[in-house]
Amino acid sequence: MLRMAACLGLAADIIEPAGFPVSDRHFRRAGMDYVDHVAIRRHVSWAAFEAARKLEGARLVLATTGAELAYTDFAFAPGDIVLLGRESAGVPAEVHAAADARITVPMRPGLRSLNVAVAAAMIVGEALRQTGGFGLSA
Numbered sequence: 001m002l003r004m005a006a007c008l009g010l011a012a013d014i015i016e017p018a019g020f021p022v023s024d025r026h027f028r029r030a031g032m033d034y035v036d037h038v039a040i041r042r043h044v045s046w047a048a049f050e051a052a053r054k055l056e057g058a059r060l061v062l063a064t065t066g067a068e069l070a071y072t073d074f075a076f077a078p079g080d081i082v083l084l085g086r087e088s089a090g091v092p093a094e095v096h097a098a099a100d101a102r103i104t105v106p107m108r109p110g111l112r113s114l115n116v117a118v119a120a121a122m123i124v125g126e127a128l129r130q131t132g133g134f135g136l137s138a
Ligand SMILES: C[S@@+](CC[C@H](N)C(=O)[O-])C[C@H]1O[C@@H](n2cnc3c(N)ncnc32)[C@H](O)[C@@H]1O
Pocket: 062, 063, 064, 065, 083, 084, 085, 086, 087, 088, 089, 090, 091, 103, 104, 105, 106, 107, 112, 113, 114, 115, 116, 117, 119
C-alpha cells in the first residue's frame, strides 16, 4: 500500500498500534525502497489521529465488509481519508462508529474479505477517478 501511495502521489497515515513494525528502518529492511517517496504521517494513537484529522477537516471513509454502500456509489472528495483495517481483525467498533462514511467492495456471498491491499487499490482507484487526482500530484 505504501508503494501504491508513492506511485500515485498519495499521503499515508499509520495509526499505532499497527499490526506491523512501522519505522522507516523496518520498511527499508523489508526491501521497501519506495519509503522515501511517500509522505508518511505516523499517529501514536487513534485519539492522536482523530485530533489531526479534525484539525484538517478531512472526512473519514472506512473501507469495511460491514457496509451496505458500494464504493462505486460513494461520492469521494479531495482530502478524504480512506481508512483500512488490520489484515487480521479489521477495525474496532469505536473506529467504525467514528467514520463519516462506510463503504464496501461488494463480494460474492460466503467469502470473508479481500486482501487489504487489494481493497485499498480498488477504492483508491475509484476515488482518484472521481476526483481527477490521477497524475496530478508531484
Ligand atoms: C483482511 S480484511 C480484515 C478481515 C477481518 N477478519 C475482519 O473481519 O474485518 C482487512 C481490511 O481490508 C479491507 N477490506 C477487505 N475486504 C473488503 C471489502 N470487500 N470491502 C471493503 N473493505 C475491505 C477492510 O478495511 C478490512 O478492515
